[in-house]
Amino acid sequence: MVGRDMNGHEAIRVLQVVGKMNNAGVETVVMNYFRNIDRGRVLFDFIIDSDSKNPPVEEIESLGGRAYIVPPYKSMLRYLFCVFKIIKENKYKIVHSHLNTVxxxxxxxxxxxxxxxxxxxxxxxxxxxxxxxxLKNVFKPFARIFATHYFACSEYAGRWLFGDRSVEKGNVAIINNAINTDNFKFDEGVRNEVRHELGIEDKFVIGHVGRFVYPKNHELLIDIFSEVYKLNNNAVLVLVGDGDLKEEAVKKVEHMRLKHAVRFLGNRMDSYRFYQGFDAFVLPSRYEGLPVVGLESQASGVSCFYSSEITDKVKVTDLVEFISLQKPALYWAERILQAGRNARRSGYMEQVGRAGYDIRREAGKLLNYYADYTKLQ
Structure with a gap:
């Protein structure tokens, strides 16, 4: 159904270029905005790579959007032709690309x-x-050439790609990686349900939600858990996500004889439930823009341990401890176990929302950007 505003005008259609849709961070953010934006005024259409594993085509269409499946940009000429044709034939005024340097x-x-x-x-x-x-450094100088407007998920990410001067002049709009905080409100019943499902009712549970890719640093995460397990053999590690490096992680776990204590859950559409079952959330990333899971974990009220390579802007509650990647895995393990099980409560979701990460408020801000841009044309 085509959205219309109160005057009967057809909604602005914005073409979102997301690349692969594998239920990962960026795609989650864009879909969160689409679910919560005023679709009587703005609708999202999507350009999605054909090698995506979990494109939510049915949901996109149910919300009034369109999904265009194109060859991945590795097939550059075919990719460019398809994107050009889609934009030309549908006369899109706004094209919003989430491909970073690419x-x-x-x-x-x-x-x-x-x-x-x-x-x-x-x-x-x-x-x-x-x-x-x-490759990022090769494309970085060109990422701005054909752009009329710059967006970033954090000031740090904005400075990295668009430069200090662009940020300081106010030329980079910061679009927060907002979440539906209600989904992460702590619920003792959900916690018990999740732990029963996984057979870990009486365990100390370390959790992680993220793709198995180089930035997420699963190698160190498994090393950290190994040290935790040596100190407390009642611990388990729960890994939610999928990705190219998952097989390597599975082999590493087997090599370290930890298979019995590690749960690989794969991609889950209900990943928000599993935060409830964690006693500690560990994110030892090599780098991030501003991680959505960092906000989700805090909203759920769990103790959080993040790499100091992650921007400190993600810390919006007192639940977070940053640890250097230069520290040995044993140091991480000791800090995690010292924190122990905190007294979980639901108030943290409100703190995350007040910090600017409530999707309902942030979606309205994004809509205003689109509306202002089209008025200027």
């Missing part, structure tokens, strides 16, 4: 197709040692 490609196609408003949205940074970093 946004140069869809925004080039948008430029050729005549889209007036071309948004480059950065959700990430980089670190030495990752194979992708070389």
């Amino acid at each position: 946004s140069v490609f869809p925004l080039f196609a948008a430029f050729l197709a005549g889209a007036d408003i071309r948004i480059a949205h950065n959700h990430s940074t980089a670190v030495r040692g990752e194979p992708k970093t070389v």
Whole structure:
């Protein structure tokens, strides 16, 4: 159904370029905004790579959007042609790309197709040692060329891609990685239910939600858990997510003889439930823009241990402790066990919301950006 405002005008259609949709952080953020924005005024259409594992096409269409499946940008000429054709034939005024440094490609196609408003949205940074970093640095100077507007998930991510001067001049809009805080309100009944499902009722549960990719640093996470287990053999590690490096993680767990104490749950559409069952949430990332799971874990009221490589802007409650990646796994383990099981309560979801991460308020702000941009055309 096409959305219309109170005057009967058809809603603005914004083309969201998300690349792969594998139920990961960026796609989750965009879908959160779509679910909560005023769809009588703005509707999202999506360009999705054909090798996506979990594209929510049915939900997109049920909300009034359209999903266009295109070849991944590794097939560059085919990708550019498809994106150009979609924009040209549907006369999109706003193209909003979430591909970080690689946004140069869809925004080039948008430029050729005549889209007036071309948004480059950065959700990430980089670190030495990752194979992708070389390519990120190659594309970084070009990411802004065809963009008319800059967005970022945090000031840190904005400075990394668009530069200090752009941020300081107010040329980068910070679009918070907002969440539906109600989903993460602590509930003792859900906690007991989750722990019973997994057979870990009496365990000390360390949890992690995230893709098995280089930035998330599952190697260190497993090393940390190994040290925890040596100190407390009643501990278990619960891993929610999927990804290219999952098989390596499984092999590492088996090699360390920890298979009996580690649960690989794969991708879950109900991942929010599992935070309730955790006693500690550990995120030893090599780098992040501003991690959605960092907000979700705090909203659920669980003790949180994050890498000091993550921006401190993610700390919006007293639940967070940052630990350097230079510290040994044993140090992490001792800090986690010292924290123990905190007294869980539901008030943390309100704190996360007041800090600017309640999706209902933030969706209204994003709508205003789109509306203002189109008025200027």
